[in-house]
Amino acid sequence: MVGKPLIAGIVAEFNPLHSGHASLIRKVREAGCDAVVVVMSGNFVQRGEPALFYKWPRARAALACGADLVLELPLPWAAAGAERFALGAVSILSALGCVGALAFGSENGDAAGLQRAAKAVCSPALRPLLRKKLASGIPFAAAREDAVRELFGGETADLLREPNNILGIEYCKALDRLGSPMRPLAFLRSGSPHDAGGAPDEGEFASSSQIRELILNGRPFSRLVPPEAGEIYRREMDAGRAPALLKRAETAVLAKMRCMSRGDFRSLPDVSEGLENRIYESARAAVSLEDLYARIKSKRYPLARVRRIVLSAFLGLTADFPRLPPYLRLLGFSEKGRRILNTAKKTASLPIAANVSDILSLDKTADNVFELENRATDLYSLCTPCAEPCGLEMTCACWERKYLFGYSDKRNKL
Amino acid sequence: MVGKPLIAGIVAEFNPLHSGHASLIRKVREAGCDAVVVVMSGNFVQRGEPALFYKWPRARAALACGADLVLELPLPWAAAGAERFALGAVSILSALGCVGALAFGSENGDAAGLQRAAKAVCSPALRPLLRKKLASGIPFAAAREDAVRELFGGETADLLREPNNILGIEYCKALDRLGSPMRPLAFLRSGSPHDAGGAPDEGEFASSSQIRELILNGRPFSRLVPPEAGEIYRREMDAGRAPALLKRAETAVLAKMRCMSRGDFRSLPDVSEGLENRIYESARAAVSLEDLYARIKSKRYPLARVRRIVLSAFLGLTADFPRLPPYLRLLGFSEKGRRILNTAKKTASLPIAANVSDILSLDKTADNVFELENRATDLYSLCTPCAEPCGLEMTCACWERKYLFGYSDKRNKL
Numbered sequence: 002m003v004g005k006p007l008i009a010g011i012v013a014e015f016n017p018l019h020s021g022h023a024s025l026i027r028k029v030r031e032a033g034c035d036a037v038v039v040v041m042s043g044n045f046v047q048r049g050e051p052a053l054f055y056k057w058p059r060a061r062a063a064l065a066c067g068a069d070l071v072l073e074l075p076l077p078w079a080a081a082g083a084e085r086f087a088l089g090a091v092s093i094l095s096a097l098g099c100v101g102a103l104a105f106g107s108e109n110g111d112a113a114g115l116q117r118a119a120k121a122v123c124s125p126a127l128r129p130l131l132r133k134k135l136a137s138g139i140p141f142a143a144a145r146e147d148a149v150r151e152l153f154g155g156e157t158a159d160l161l162r163e164p165n166n167i168l169g170i171e172y173c174k175a176l177d178r179l180g181s182p183m184r185p186l187a188f189l190r191s192g193s194p195h196d197a198g199g200a201p202d203e204g205e206f207a208s209s210s211q212i213r214e215l216i217l218n219g220r221p222f223s224r225l226v227p228p229e230a231g232e233i234y235r236r237e238m239d240a241g242r243a244p245a246l247l248k249r250a251e252t253a254v255l256a257k258m259r260c261m262s263r264g265d266f267r268s269l270p271d272v273s274e275g276l277e278n279r280i281y282e283s284a285r286a287a288v289s290l291e292d293l294y295a296r297i298k299s300k301r302y303p304l305a306r307v308r309r310i311v312l313s314a315f316l317g318l319t320a321d322f323p324r325l326p327p328y329l330r331l332l333g334f335s336e337k338g339r340r341i342l343n344t345a346k347k348t349a350s351l352p353i354a355a356n357v358s359d360i361l362s363l364d365k366t367a368d369n370v371f372e373l374e375n376r377a378t379d380l381y382s383l384c385t386p387c388a389e390p391c392g393l394e395m396t397c398a399c400w401e402r403k404y405l406f407g408y409s410d411k412r413n414k415l
Numbered sequence: 416m417v418g419k420p421l422i423a424g425i426v427a428e429f430n431p432l433h434s435g436h437a438s439l440i441r442k443v444r445e446a447g448c449d450a451v452v453v454v455m456s457g458n459f460v461q462r463g464e465p466a467l468f469y470k471w472p473r474a475r476a477a478l479a480c481g482a483d484l485v486l487e488l489p490l491p492w493a494a495a496g497a498e499r500f501a502l503g504a505v506s507i508l509s510a511l512g513c514v515g516a517l518a519f520g521s522e523n524g525d526a527a528g529l530q531r532a533a534k535a536v537c538s539p540a541l542r543p544l545l546r547k548k549l550a551s552g553i554p555f556a557a558a559r560e561d562a563v564r565e566l567f568g569g570e571t572a573d574l575l576r577e578p579n580n581i582l583g584i585e586y587c588k589a590l591d592r593l594g595s596p597m598r599p600l601a602f603l604r605s606g607s608p609h610d611a612g613g614a615p616d617e618g619e620f621a622s623s624s625q626i627r628e629l630i631l632n633g634r635p636f637s638r639l640v641p642p643e644a645g646e647i648y649r650r651e652m653d654a655g656r657a658p659a660l661l662k663r664a665e666t667a668v669l670a671k672m673r674c675m676s677r678g679d680f681r682s683l684p685d686v687s688e689g690l691e692n693r694i695y696e697s698a699r700a701a702v703s704l705e706d707l708y709a710r711i712k713s714k715r716y717p718l719a720r721v722r723r724i725v726l727s728a729f730l731g732l733t734a735d736f737p738r739l740p741p742y743l744r745l746l747g748f749s750e751k752g753r754r755i756l757n758t759a760k761k762t763a764s765l766p767i768a769a770n771v772s773d774i775l776s777l778d779k780t781a782d783n784v785f786e787l788e789n790r791a792t793d794l795y796s797l798c799t800p801c802a803e804p805c806g807l808e809m810t811c812a813c814w815e816r817k818y819l820f821g822y823s824d825k826r827n828k829l
Contacts, residue, residue, distance in 0.1 A: 249666065250666040250667075250670060251666070252663065252664040252665070252666055252667040252797045253664075253666040253667040253669070253670035253671075255667070255797055255802070256664060256667035256670075256671065256729075256794055256797055257667075257670065257671070259790070259793045259794060259797075259805055260731065260790060260793075260794075284805075285793075285804060285805035285806060286804045286805070287804070288801070288802040288803065288804060289802070315670075317674065376673070376674060379673045379674075379699075380670055380673060380674075383666045383669055383670055383673075387702070388669070388702040388703070389702065390699060390700045390701070390702060391673055391698075391699035391700070392699060
């Protein structure tokens with residue numbers, strides 16, 4: 002690669018960051034990228050649950066494993082379905098104005114193919130066929146794959162079968178929709194498949210879900226994460242701040258939902274077609290979280306979507322948030338990250354928020370999103386072994402977290 | 416006693432009903448009363464916590480121990496301070512229109528003295544002196560006692576020192592305020608003092624709080640309650656429906672309060688003088704229920720009041736409810752109770768609600784109170800070892816509870 006040093010962006014949850022993630026960051030650098038910017042979900046993640054660790058130590062782990070700058074994907078996008086999740090995350094990288102490539106792992110490792118698939122699934126020609134397939138009663142994913150197969154051939158359709166390819170396709174769609182000049186860089190994903198259970202094969206990277214399972218069962222997991230990250234996770238667990246589990250706030254979720262009306266459920270993101278009635282009846286009948294999920298879930302409404310809806314109800318997240326994130330919230334940065342931020346001051350199309358006062362000076366939309374983030378963190382804390390007081394978001398600048406998260410980088414100050 | 420058979424009313428929580436309660440019912444009958452009507456708190460009680468047992472088995476225990484008719488004291492009065500609690504309860508007995516006496520246990524056992532004390536504490540002459548005492552910073556109870564002592568003498572003032580006398584005085588005040596023709600019948604209270612901890616003395620009745628302590632610690636308590644009641648309690652515990660504990664819904668209470676604004680706290684019953692700020696700050700700092708209570712509590716705001724305020728926040732009980740209960744809700748009755756109900760159909764000044772449809776046909780005020788009761792029961796259930804689905808209130812008629820509470824009295828049907 003020649004010309005200006007290339008900055009690459011990565012979208013991540015790091016729940017938790019594992020050796021496969023660290024390997025992707027290394028590969029991105031080996032491919033000639035000079036710096037890595039990460040957009041990371043906050044305290045709640047896409048599967049509709051709290052992340053195992055607070056976002057601040059997770060950002061810290063990312064920096065320790067090679068990231069230069071970590072920005073937060075605000076809750077309304079972090080806890081959304083793949084399309085909205087990808088659009089929000091890509092828009093943040095794009096808004097920095099100095100990120101040249103969007104890097105991600107996928108099962109095929111070929112960006113051109115994913116871009117073709119993105120065009121296919123967005124093609125107007127697909128819509129009538131997709132509608133026909135859906136009417137026959139098969140689930141959305143299968144209907145879409147079938148329709149793409151008929152219109153665009155098996156090679157493209159096959160890409161719609163693997164979770165990381167699908168996410169890659171969403172990234173390509175987002176780049177298109179945003180008219181972003183960032184180019185996609187797909188890396189061949191190695192290791193256990195996304196969301197795989199059980200133990201990883203010898204010599205393979207474990208998936209985040211495998212590591213979560215080990216952590217939640219109190220089993221050793223250190224060999225599966227980079228030592229720098231493992232140390233941070235261990236400190237969090239020793240301090241009683243992790244692992245966070247929605248189960249700990251079970252009566253809080255049930256109580257909240259027992260007090261909600263059909264209308265309240267109708268105003269949640271991703272709730273339509275009378276689903277509010279199914280949720281309302283389920284919330285009134287359910288006596289546990291598992292019971293609640295099981296009652297709402299169906300062929301049409303898969304578990305992940307159900308979990309996100311329940312989480313939205315608990316956190317008070319409604320459907321009336323803006324299309325794109327209104328600010329760039331800093332979670333942490335390296336020395337090189339600081340230089341990127343200096344560049345971004347000139348290139349960014351969104352305000353960069355290093356601390357609370359930066360957000361409070363913005364508009365109503367930013368206020369609303371930040372207020373939601375505040376509440377989410379106050380409730381997140383009730384999911385951890387030892388709850389923290391409210392207001393962690395209000396003292397959020399990464400260099401102010403010495404007391405709570407055991408580190409303080411004065412030099413990390415802007 | 417001569418003339419018409421006298422029906423006596425008793426105000427009770429029966430949390431749980433113990434041998435002292437059963438003895439009071441017997442004494443009331445021995446004093447010549449022909450029947451006993453009980454006004455009983457619902458699922459939540461005056462100390463701002465869930466009752467150990469659902470209201471339906473508690474009503475059942477009351478019937479098994481000599482009560483003829485059990486009516487519910489709705490939540491806004493059951494979970495209120497002594498004055499409002501007494502006013503609501505006495506108004507229900509009074510509204511039946513056929514109850515001649517209000518019976519209660521007190522430390523002095525002399526209704527005339529308590530009536531004198533009631534007049535004293537309501538006397539307009541007391542107000543300026545009380546205000547002066549309060550201004551010096553002493554707590555309300557001490558200030559009032561001092562002021563009564565100065566104006567009305569030590570004998571009357573001393574009555575304000577004992578909890579059951581104080582409640583008796585509130586009953587007398589309520590009778591006065593309602594212009595009720597019921598006459599107070601004070602019985603000498605025997606056994607452990609109200610709210611006493613530890614074990615009762617040999618041969619003495621245990622207090623409800625002593626029995627609650629035993630039950631919560633999984634210790635034997637049968638000898639302290641009438642066998643008929645003990646059997647009902649045991650069945651409830653075996654079924655996982657008891658004992659109910661607010662601690663089980665701890666994250667639900669904390670989560671609810673973490674989402675409330677200062678304004679929300681200001682609209683709670685019993686919150687004024689800027690107390691909402693103290694509660695708001697406490698709710699944001701507290702990491703457990705005990706921590707929450709300890710932060711709000713002060714010399715001026717005793718624990719019981721703090722507990723009631725926290726409970727109100729949790730249940731969504733605000734200060735804008737009516738002065739008096741809008742209906743007479745049946746929890747259970749004996750054959751004699753059924754005859755009283757037949758009389759009451761002619762004499763009652765409030766509608767008698769035997770089941771949900773009776774309430775739903777009433778006005779907006781009744782609707783609001785009942786909706787609140789519904790939600791409270793749906794949340795109460797989350798405080799029990801095995802939560803029940805929502806809607807228990809909707810199938811509330813006492814003869815319909817066979818499935819849930821293990822009994823069915825077809826003959827109990829109106």
